[in-house]
Amino acid sequence: MADRDGYIWYDGKLVDWRDATTHVLTHTLHYGMGVFEGVRAYETPKGPAIFRLQDHTERLFRSAKILGMALPFSPEQINQAHLDVVKANGLKSCYFRPMAFYGSGKLGVAPMKNDVQVIVAAWPWGAYLGEEGLEKGIRVKTSSFTRHHVNITMCKAKANGNYMNSILANNEATADGYDEALLLDVDGFVAEGSGENIFIVRKGKLYTPDLTSALEGITRDTVVQIAQEMGLQLIEKRITRDEVYSADEAFFTGTAAEVTPIRELDRRPIGAGSRGPITAEIQKRYFNIVKGLDAEHEHWLTYVK
Numbered sequence: 001m002a003d004r005d006g007y008i009w010y011d012g013k014l015v016d017w018r019d020a021t022t023h024v025l026t027h028t029l030h031y032g033m034g035v036f037e038g039v040r041a042y043e044t045p046k047g048p049a050i051f052r053l054q055d056h057t058e059r060l061f062r063s064a065k066i067l068g069m070a071l072p073f074s075p076e077q078i079n080q081a082h083l084d085v086v087k088a089n090g091l092k093s094c095y096f097r098p099m100a101f102y103g104s105g106k107l108g109v110a111p112m113k114n115d116v117q118v119i120v121a122a123w124p125w126g127a128y129l130g131e132e133g134l135e136k137g138i139r140v141k142t143s144s145f146t147r148h149h150v151n152i153t154m155c156k157a158k159a160n161g162n163y164m165n166s167i168l169a170n171n172e173a174t175a176d177g178y179d180e181a182l183l184l185d186v187d188g189f190v191a192e193g194s195g196e197n198i199f200i201v202r203k204g205k206l207y208t209p210d211l212t213s214a215l216e217g218i219t220r221d222t223v224v225q226i227a228q229e230m231g232l233q234l235i236e237k238r239i240t241r242d243e244v245y246s247a248d249e250a251f252f253t254g255t256a257a258e259v260t261p262i263r264e265l266d267r268r269p270i271g272a273g274s275r276g277p278i279t280a281e282i283q284k285r286y287f288n289i290v291k292g293l294d295a296e297h298e299h300w301l302t303y304v305k
């Protein structure tokens with residue numbers, strides 16, 4: 001990824017893509033103490049629009065607060081950085097990676113508190129779990145790795161180091177021929193995917209795990225609102241893996257994963273083993289919203305002008 005044309009917003013300036021580098025003694029590279037976001041912009045009839053930018057930036061600042069990290073930029077500056085990178089790179093649609101990390105000022109577990117650097121990068125990125133996955137659904141495996149405990153690394157921060165757990169789980173699942181992993185919490189209840197929240201449908205009702213051991217997903221929140229508008233009952237509760245096995249439908253949500261149907265968990269087909277009708281309707285509404293085809297939800301879009 002390092003070798004391409006374009007610009008990355010780096011500590012307040014647009015830097016040539018290949019020059020957006022850091023030293024090998026960068027603190028976060030050693031210990032994973034950093035925070036980041038995953039944001040998307042879609043092509044709309046009025047040009048590129050960033051979906052729920054304000055909410056992503058707010059979560060970035062909440063994540064930093066949880067880690068006790070002071071960001072040297074304001075939320076407004078971070079929002080503007082997103083707009084700047086879309087324009088500088090001439091992108092129509094993209095994935096953004098804002099990240100704050102400790103620099104190379106000092107190693108050891110105690111970072112130099114005023115050595116925080118921030119980047120916002122953006123590049124074109126298609127369907128995270130594949131176009132076919134969006135249509136036909138993906139195959140998922142319950143992970144042998146447990147999701148973080150609320151008192152170990154916590155779950156509300158989108159923190160760099162937390163993703164070691166996600167990578168281990170995803171690597172295990174994909175090495176076994178699956179598309180993604182489903183992680184259980186320390187008590188054995190369903191938490192989330194390696195980078196997604198999960199929903200199941202049973203007898204026309206929607207269920208999703210409470211947020212004790214899962215990231216507060218912005219796509220999850222969008223789907224909660226879509227469900228309300230569809231008149232679907234939504235129940236937030238602890239969910240067991242056998243409830244997923246016996247669900248009529250299941251799907252993952254995430255900025256990268258969007259709304260991806262799950263057609264199989266641990267070799268058990270979910271429902272008919274294909275994208276279910278409620279999932280399809282939620283997916284359709286989601287894509288209409290992010291692509292600027294639903295005037296009711298235009299307040300979630302930040303147009304790049």
Ligand code: PMP
Pocket residue numbers: 038158166192193194195196197214215216217218219220253254255256
């Ligand atoms: N859980 C985890 C662990 C994630 O990494 C993500 C992706 N950010 C999500 C859930 C979904 O969050 P969002 O919908 O805000 O992208």
